[in-house]
Amino acid sequence: MSFSFKNIRYLIARRIVQITILFLFAAGNYLGWKVLMGNYSSATFLETIPLSDPFAALQTIISGFLLGTDALIGAIIVLLIYSVIGGRVFCSWICPVNLLSDFSLWVREKLKITISNKILLTRETRYYILGLSLFLSIISGVAAFEIISPISIFHRSIIFGIGGGWSIILALFLFDIVIHKNGWCGHLCPLGAFYAITGKYGFLKIKHYHNNCSMCMKCFDVCPEEQVLKIIGNESGLINFGACTNCGRCIDVCDDKALQFANNYSNKN
Amino acid sequence: MKKTSRRQAIEKMFKSGTALSFGGLLWGTGIKEASEADVVIRPPGALHEDDFVQACIRCGKCVEVCPYDTLELATPGEGKVTGTPYFTPREIPCYMCTDIPCTNNCPSGALDLTTLVKEGESPSINNSKMGLAVIHKESCIAFGGIQCDACYRACPLIDEAITIEKEINTTTEKHANWIPVVNSEICTGCGICEHVCVVEKAAISVLPREISTGKLGSHYIKSWKKADELRINTNPKLNEDKDDINSALDYLNEEEGLY
Secondary structure (H helix, E strand, C coil): CCCCHHHCHHHHHHHHHHHHHHHHHHHHHHCCCCCEEECCCEEEECCCEEEECHHHHHHHHHCCCCCCHHHHHHHHHHHHHHHHHCCCHHHHHHCCHHHHHHHHHHHHHHCCCCHHHCCCCCCCHHHHHHHHHHHHHHHHCCCCCCCCCHHHHHHHHHHHCCHHHHHHHHHHHHHHHHHCCCHHHHHHCHHHHHHHHHCCCCCEEEEECHHHCCCCCHHHHHCCCHHHHCCCCCCCEECCCCCCCCCCHHHHHCCCCCEEEEECCCCCC | CCCCCHHHHHHHHHHHHHHHHHHHHHHHHHHHHHCCCCCCECCCCECCHHHHHHHCCCCCHHHHHCCCCCCEECCCCCCCCCCCEEECCCCCCCCCCCCCHHHHCCCCCCECHHHHCCCCCCCCHHHCCCCEEEECHHHCHHHHCCCCCHHHHHCCCECCCEEEEEEECCCCCCCEEEEEEECCCCCCCCCHHHHHCCCCCCCEEEECHHHHCCCCCCCCCCCCCHHHHCHHHHCHHHHHHHHCHHHHHHHHHCCCCCC
16 A cells, blocks of 8 residues: 555645644633634634634524624624535534544544444434524523533633543543544534534535546545445545535545545536 | 335334433533532623623633733633633732723623713723622721721722721720721722732622622612602502502501411
């Protein structure tokens, strides 16, 4: 097997993006940098552009509080960006939990833990949790997921100090290693479910070229959402699932040029 | 695609329904626990506690812009709503910046400048109501006859929020105690008094206003205050009571009730 930079280029690119953003947020608190202030729930870019988590904003609004203009505009900006780009780009390129869950996955593979390969949760569970967060936000009068969100606890721990957050982070880490492969990001996370829905009609998709495919199945090994790869080995076309995170790992590992990023609305498809 | 029989469909619906209810009940109960804080002092301009918890998006910008590192975000297991800002006056109090950066930078409206406005004026930190300073006489050395006045001197609203009153020292019968008195209408709850208090555990400390203030009830009229006396005409509850005056007299005239 030939292993080259080409086989990890998107992985490296993602790590650079993830860590840079996380660093800029942390620098906003510890060093007083003004590039990105706040955190992944709500932020200000270069002291001018507001950015907010649209899912958090939605929960707050339906709980009965009309958010301030900054947070509201920020939520619309972020929602537009991700919807236009498409897919769950937040999950694989921005969200810091991806660093943690990929680390879990790596440990899981190193330790050769397979006992829990049995599927306990279906991929649909996250949509139920998404619905439940909205429902509970309405009846309880607080943003239901934000109050327990391990994503927020994780990024706040890094940006503002860990405090008692380590227990939640450890639980998240161990859950993915021992209890369920890709447990949090691939099955439970309602934020991922939210972006899967809103990003379904965006531009960026992964395209499969069946004629080049040698059926090596490497893409199935690395894909965190392998159910989206249905067409591989069967027919050419776009990977047309909202759940696809556009992480590009499949493109990385493919030695046959059978997978490429493509434009959802280009005529060539 | 495999065809699902009606029986399987009903079974699946029942299964998902049960799982959802189970999760929903568990989560719903957890929310109530998790959204109620212990005694917690919020940044200036914060909405009423329940509304604040609902409105705060937990971004921590107020924490970042605070020049004195006063504010912190609550982490899990502290007994405070996770991710929301608070401060501990004994450690670092609020130094009441006149440009109010925390409130000014809040994107969600949980810290609201309009709560810092008093009739037609522009927002002022002096109108903030983060809490109310409460004095524990028994541990305050001023009540023991020692001239301390540390809290009084440190108070940013000296002679308004804290004044010094003189009372007779009952131990010597000829000296005076110079005791600090908090004016609850002025006190902002910044906690500088608590921070500077010289005794081991502060004798003056800031408590949330929901805890440290009482409520008179609308049927009490302070007749020695002109404005308050006018309420007699407008308060429907008081007029209701008038109709009931006979039953009150009857109650007093009936003998059985007395013995």
